[in-house]
Amino acid sequence: MKIIMINVSGRMSSDGSRLIAALLKRAGHQISTVFLARREPLDYAEKEFMELDPLLREVQLVLVAVYTSYAVRAEQVSNYVHATCPGVPVIWGGPHCISVPELGLAHADGVCFSEGDVAILDFIDRLESGGDYQATPNMAFNVDGDHVVNEALGPFHDLDSLPFYDYDLDGQYLLDQHLLPMTRELLRSGLAGYPFDRPILYTVTSRGCPHKCSYCNNSRYIAMFKSNAIRTYSVPRIIGELKYILNTLDIFDLVAIGDDDFFVRPTAEIEEFAVRYKKEVGLPFGIAVSANTFRKNKMEPLLDAGLKLVQMGVQTGSQRVLDEVFNRKISVDSTRKAIADMGPYIEERGLLLLLDFIIDNPYETGDDIVQTFDFILRLPPDIRINVFFLTFFPGTPLFDRALADGIVDDMEKLSFRFYASSGLALRYQKNYETLLIMLLKRLRTRHKKRIGALIPAMRLLRSGPMRAAGSLLPTSLCSRLGKMLQ
Ligand code: B12
Ligand code: SF4
CATH class of the missing domain: 3.40.50.280 (Cobalamin-binding domain)
Incomplete structure (x- = not known):
């Protein structure tokens, strides 16, 4: 056909x-x-x-x-x-x-x-x-x-x-004003992305997740099957696919393993992967991990194999929000500990640690937001942070809750906004505390070297009297400032 x-x-x-x-x-x-x-x-x-x-x-x-x-x-x-x-x-x-x-x-x-x-x-x-x-x-x-x-x-x-991902450019096209036959150059520039701005080969080596976060699409599988069974590709299969794609297209500078949590694998398998990856693939690579499964003995073989990027979800500094809103069974304390354990690898092994946070969540109070601010404030300057805007994806328990609470409309297309920053305004938390997080993120990104010197000023800004004064800011101004800070 x-x-x-x-x-x-x-x-x-x-x-x-x-x-x-x-x-x-x-x-x-x-x-x-x-x-x-x-x-x-x-x-x-x-x-x-x-x-x-x-x-x-x-x-x-x-x-x-x-x-x-x-x-x-x-x-x-x-x-x-x-x-x-x-x-x-x-x-x-x-x-x-x-x-x-x-x-x-x-x-x-x-x-x-x-x-x-x-x-x-x-x-x-x-x-x-x-x-x-x-x-x-x-x-x-x-x-x-x-x-x-x-x-x-x-x-x-x-x-x-399963067969390897289809990377045969013959018969592939890009439509942007005109229909362009896919070329190595188009693909290379299309796949160059955050955080290194170099072409990244994404791959996924497992399916399923042990968690049940209320904002995640995984909840649909849980609704259908009661759990989202973890299934993994074998190490030879992963290496085989990477070699095949990289040999067909030598345009990639980095491999990113998109699994929700690479450390669901047993240590022995991670060691097997590390040995074969280093020998047979060799490109710098990245993974996503969770504080619950994080173990140093899983990190070290991977660092030796060229691991340069670790992404981890923190989401919020408020345990209340993790428990009561996100249904995310990962404690703030264990997240702090995993970050501290990874700290030495940043300088010694050139690791980039990327932490994800979710803001603009209507179920957070000012105090919850300040806990996220404090969490970020304590992070060493070399850790990179992503600040995403909560998106209510339909089909998730959090969407249903927001629908019942009148926060989203059933079919409101804007509810499906991009959760990464894309020029969109704050919607739910047009307030001083959220602006503080956005300001901190901006300072950490643009003035990394001076962030240490700015910390006392940031502490002052989050103090009680300053928050009280900040609460007088009109929401329209917060909204405008929020846009400027993105
Ligand atoms: C790795 C990952 C990424 C990586 C890489 C994505 C990639 N592979 O290119 C990065 C970081 C780049 C990324 C970005 C984004 N991601 Co993402 N990502 C994932 C993650 C963790 C795995 C995706 C994956 O490859 N799964 C494995 C494959 C095999 O599953 P699959 O794609 O669903 O495909 C199966 C079925 O859906 C179906 N299928 C798929 N396509 C089609 C097409 C047809 C015609 C048919 C019949 C069937 C079919 O068959 C497939 C095999 O069974 C998922 C969560 C998850 N566990 O799935 C989130 C997830 C897919 N991402 C999500 C989002 C929102 C995004 C972004 C839009 C975020 C943003 N706003 O910028 C972007 C855009 C991505 C894009 N492709 O444009 C959401 C999607 C929610 C939704 N309802 O749309 C997810 C589900 C996470 C979540 N929040 O719940 N993502
Ligand atoms: S840990 Fe990630 S993939 Fe798993 S349920 Fe939570 S958000 Fe979804």
């Missing part, structure tokens, strides 16, 4: 859509992939979609890979396909469809609401053979306005059986 995969997320992702494309190729289908990979503006003009016409003319199936933040774009391109290619099914998949299948069904003929590895092949087999494709497990369909939601298959376990 001739298929087009349209990935609407603002980057040339290395996610499930490349895997689905690889699975389809292995099954003998012809698939081209178009990345709508510009970050902003979100909207695409009809003139731009018209560039897809030569590809669309040939295909029998259109797949759209959707993240919630880009759902508007998926809607636009799906409307265009429906209008120009009547009868060609448009099927959505990806995190947004796992979050809220019913939202996808308003614009697509069908959605894949769980893992797609088995479902997509099953669906196409049924479609080609004239079978009942609308009964495909893991998928839901729009049948004359009614939603047919089929059974969910259990978690997919045999990760090693």
Whole structure:
């Protein structure tokens, strides 16, 4: 079958859509992939979609890979396909469809609401053979306005059986004003990103997570299967894939392992990975870890193998918010301890430690926010911080809570804002304490060397009298200042 995969997320992702494309190729289908990979503006003009016409003319199936933040774009391109290619099914998949299948069904003929590895092949087999494709497990369909939601298959376990991500540039395109055949140069600049601004090869070597954070998409798997079973790729499979991609495309400067928590693996496996990675891959690499699973004996072999970046979620300095709002069973104290344990590696081994925080959370009090400020204030200057804005992703328990509390509207597209800073204003916490965090983040980023000298002034700013005075600032001014500080 001739298929087009349209990935609407603002980057040339290395996610499930490349895997689905690889699975389809292995099954003998012809698939081209178009990345709508510009970050902003979100909207695409009809003139731009018209560039897809030569590809669309040939295909029998259109797949759209959707993240919630880009759902508007998926809607636009799906409307265009429906209008120009009547009868060609448009099927959505990806995190947004796992979050809220019913939202996808308003614009697509069908959605894949769980893992797609088995479902997509099953669906196409049924479609080609004239079978009942609308009964495909893991998928839901729009049948004359009614939603047919089929059974969910259990978690997919045999990760090693999956093909490598599709990095064959032949048949891949970038759509940004014009349809451009993908080249090494386009991919290289598209994949150059934070924090090093160098091209990063993202990979994911596991699925599942032991936690149940209320703001995370993982909650959908928990709702379906009661837990989000951890499954890992074997070390030979990981190394095999990295070698394959890096040998095919020598454009990457760094490998980033996107697993929610690389340290869910046993120490022996991490040691095996470190030895083989150093010998057979050798590029500097990054991982994400959690304070709960952090162990020095897991770090050290990896540092020896070229580990240069560790990302860890702190989210808030308030234990109350972790417990009562985020349902995140990771204590502030254990997070502090893991950070302290990693401290020496920063100077001795050139490690960049990147900590994630979430601000603009309407469920935080001024005192909660100040606890986050204090947490950041105590961090050594060499630690980099990311300050994200809380996004209520539909399908998560926190979204449901915010909906019940009237904080978000059911379909409000702005609720799905980008959680990284992107010129968006503060929405919920237009107050002095939040401005303090934003100011501190800015000073740490721009005046790293002088941050030590600025700490007494920052302490003064967070003192009771200053907070009392700050509480008199009008929200409109806080909002404007917040924008300036981004
Ligand atoms: C690693 C990671 C990143 C990395 C790398 C992403 C990448 N791989 O390119 C970085 C840091 C760059 C990143 C960035 C972002 N991320 Co991120 N990321 C992840 C993480 C931890 C793993 C993603 C992954 O590769 N999973 C493994 C693959 C196999 O799973 P998958 O992509 O879901 O694919 C399966 C199914 O969805 C389905 N499928 C996927 N695509 C399609 C398409 C079709 C047509 C079909 C039928 C099926 C199908 O089949 C696949 C195989 O079973 C997830 C959390 C998670 N555990 O999934 C968050 C997650 C996906 N990220 C999220 C977000 C919000 C983002 C950002 C939008 C943040 C931002 N605002 O900037 C950006 C944008 C990403 C983008 N691609 O544009 C959210 C998405 C929530 C949502 N409802 O959309 C998640 C779920 C985390 C969360 N908060 O809950 N991310
Ligand atoms: S630890 Fe990360 S991936 Fe796991 S549930 Fe929490 S936010 Fe989601």
